[in-house]
Amino acid sequence: MNLQDIIRQTFAETLETHQAAADALPPAIELAANNLLGALLGGHKVLICGNGGSAADAQHFASEMVNRFEHDRPGLPAIALTTDTSTLTSIANDDAFEQIFARQVRVLGQGGDVLVAISTSGRSPNILEAIHAARERDLQVIALTGRDGGPLAELLTERDVEIRVPSERTARIQEVHLVVIHSLCDLIDRQLLGIRP
Numbered sequence: 001m002n003l004q005d006i007i008r009q010t011f012a013e014t015l016e017t018h019q020a021a022a023d024a025l026p027p028a029i030e031l032a033a034n035n036l037l038g039a040l041l042g043g044h045k046v047l048i049c050g051n052g053g054s055a056a057d058a059q060h061f062a063s064e065m066v067n068r069f070e071h072d073r074p075g076l077p078a079i080a081l082t083t084d085t086s087t088l089t090s091i092a093n094d095d096a097f098e099q100i101f102a103r104q105v106r107v108l109g110q111g112g113d114v115l116v117a118i119s120t121s122g123r124s125p126n127i128l129e130a131i132h133a134a135r136e137r138d139l140q141v142i143a144l145t146g147r148d149g150g151p152l153a154e155l156l157t158e159r160d161v162e163i164r165v166p167s168e169r170t171a172r173i174q175e176v177h178l179v180v181i182h183s184l185c186d187l188i189d190r191q192l193l194g195i196r197p
C-alpha cells in the first residue's frame with residue numbers, strides 16, 4: 001500500500017462513517033435542534049465545551065449561533081467555554097484542570113440553559129465535571145460523543161440528548177460532529193426563519 005492508497009482509505013472510511021451516521025443520527029439531531037430552539041425562544045442560552053479538536057468545534061458552533069450560519073438572522077446567545085485563557089489557566093492553576101468548564105457552567109449557567117458537551121470518547125474528566133455542574137444548575141445537556149459513549153453516556157438523563165457517532169476513531173467521529181453542528185444550525189435557522197424543507 002502506498003501513501004495515496006492510505007489517503008484513499010481515509011476517504012473511504014470517512015464515507016462509511018458518514019453513511020452509518022446518516023442512518024443512525026437524524027432522530028437525535030432533530031430532537032437536539034428542537035430542544036436548542038425551545039431553550040433559545042424561552043430566553044435561555046447555550047454553553048459549549050470540548051477539548052482539542054472539539055474545543056475548535058465548540059468555538060465553530062458558538063460563532064455560527066452568535067453571528068450567522070447561512071442566513072442573516074438575529075444573533076443567538078451561545079458561549080464557547082474554551083476561549084478565555086485567563087479564566088481557563090487560573091481555574092486549572094488554582095484548582096484543577098478537570099474544573100475548567102464546570103466552574104464556568106456553575107457561574108454562567110442558569111436553569112433552562114443548554115450545555116453542549118463534545119467528547120469523542122466520553123471520557124474526558126473536565127467534560128464529565130461540566131455535566132455534573134450542568135445537573136446542579138438545572139441545564140439540559142446535549143452530548144456529541146462517539147465510541148461507546150463512555151462514562152459520559154451514563155451521566156445523561158431522559159431530559160438530555162446524546163448524539164453518538166458510530167465509530168471508534170477520534171478523527172472520524174470529529175468529522176461527523178462538524179456535520180452534526182452544521183445540521184443543528186440549519187434546523188434552527190429553518191425553523192426561526194420559516195424556511196420550508
Ligand SMILES: O=C(CO)[C@@H](O)[C@H](O)[C@H](O)[C@H](O)COP(=O)(O)O
Pocket residue numbers: 051052053054118119120121122123124127170171174
Ligand atoms: O483533534 C484531535 C484528534 O483529531 C485531538 O486534539 C483531540 O481532540 C484531543 O486529543 C482531545 O483531548 C480528545 O478528547 P475527547 O474527544 O476524548 O474528549
Ligand SMILES: [Zn+2]
Pocket residue numbers: 053171174
Ligand atoms: Zn483533529
